[in-house]
Amino acid sequence: MTDLRERAPAKVPTEKGKNALSLYRHLALMLLGAVVILALSYALPPFRNYQLATVGAYLCVTAGLTVLTGLNGQLSLGHGALMAVGAYTLAMTQNKLAGQGQWTLLVAVLAAIVVTTAVGAVVGLAAARLRGPYLAGLTLAVAVVVPAIASTFDTTFNSDQGLSVSVDPPPLALGYDFPYERWQAWLAWAGALVTLLFLANLVRSRFGRNLTAVRDDEAAARLAGINVARTQVMAFVVSAACAGLGGALIAVLSQSVSPGAFPLTLSLFLLMAIVIGGLGSLAGALWGAVLLVVLPATTHSLTDSFDVSAAVAQRLEGNLPLAIFGVVLIVVMLAFPGGIASLKKFLPNAKKLLPKRKA
């Protein structure tokens, strides 16, 4: 026993050293990401910049959701609703403070994160006691209830019309003709990169290991001294904070919030995005967020090229992305239940198989 105790301190510094190394690596990656986004924002035309900004906003949410669903095994269909919480909080705070300078946006975004975190804690407390379909059903109910809440408290939320968000123009220090869309891309990606840095470090920490331990075997995790319920609630809270940030950014980008912007299908899209990217993978969350923006845009230009009447084109345009997302979701789930990330595991296995056959 004493032998073990003597050895233990020697192990701690190496562990810390590893953590510090991965922190530097993540910082470097984040800086690289910032440079890439900066370059892109100058190279792209305004509309593409707006799309880039939307990817950034979605990335906050998908990254948070993939940690919750992929690493902790809790399926949430309520993240669209959590985004709505963030968006409405931002709209109300920003409108109250409007015109006092750029700092108000930061305050409003922080307020959005705090409020969404609080709501996420309430849902998470319930979620920690539920498994599988029960959790999915509860979070589905949360998603469906958004328009009802907006209409019930219509003096605050202005029911279906929603609220407009007054966002200040880019700071004058950037020049008079600084494109607004570039500023939006900067804002959204600042949020996304901070979220990624935070989550990347989190999943490599003790907390991150607890998440997967709880997902894989609750009894074993409990035996190892992990507080299962607290881990699950914390996972939900972290994920909700990310969704709140993403929702706030969406509100800033569209300069309006309404229940129609956060339908149930949004929650399903988010789920699809993380499933395609590979559950639990932050890089997968990025690909998912890109897909969420690119696929509808592609089908839009595709239906434009079809030679059909305006009414048919409109129907196709709205529904083709839905159909594609749905089919992809089913196919990925049936063929690769672990998501695309699990494909990596197949590759070395296949290589191992080949020489065996020759021998």
Add this chain to the structure above:
Amino acid sequence: MDRFIFLTFDGLSRGAVYAAFALSLVLIWRAARIVNFAQGAMAVATAYAGYSVATATGSYWLGFAVALVGGLLLGAGVERVVMRFVDHSSPLNGVVVALGLVLVIQAVLGMIYGNEFRPAGAPFSRDAFVVGGVALLSRFDLWVFAAVIAVVALLVLLFTRTAVGLRMRAAAFAPDVSRLLGVNVGGMLTLGWALAAAVGSLAGMLVIPTELGLHPNAMDIVFVSAFTAAVVGGLDSAIGAVVGGVIVGLLLSYVSGYLGATVAPIAVLVLLLVVLLGRPGGLFGSVKARAA
């Protein structure tokens, strides 16, 4: 008091529909341990088919029959083509696949019919009879009661009195033993899905002519209410689904009658939360099932 009586009858009528829909969820849960999140979308799809036939032929009842048969076929098809191949190592997989189905079905409906609301006619008058100055029930409500009671009675007969029902229960309870004894377990599973989807289609045909109207997303909120009903009763229990359906129907009726229709979905969410946290086994279910 008049209003209370009216709302009670209205709630019972809604409750009957939720009971039928919850029953369809319970049927699949008992057969396959999957909560079919696509049930609402499947019911809407068959309702669209039914109303298309009804408009084309002018006969509501032909359309009604088409919707029910469509439900049987769609349920069997979904089980044979998709659900059979779901990896059950994680309970999430079945849910995610069902949600994928929701997206596909709603998208296809939107492509064919457009995303606007379409009026859906009722086979009977929805004007309530007035007894002693109190509005009680409409002919349509009576039809809803008759249809749901008939379906429940048929299901009870099927599961308790027929050989097929016994095989279905055996296949769900102990698949391996049943297979050894010569039961076609896969076939029973398909049959369970088909029956459940047909019951769901019936619920759809009963609920869509009320305030909903035809819309690809029309059943989202009904699904949530019916899921709540099924959970209130305990997902495993058919009687529980019926009782849960009535409870949810009454609650919705009172809440929308006294507090306004927009509050109703919030009331459902609160009920679901309270039941899941307060009595995790539901009224008639066992707690063990909840952790599965």
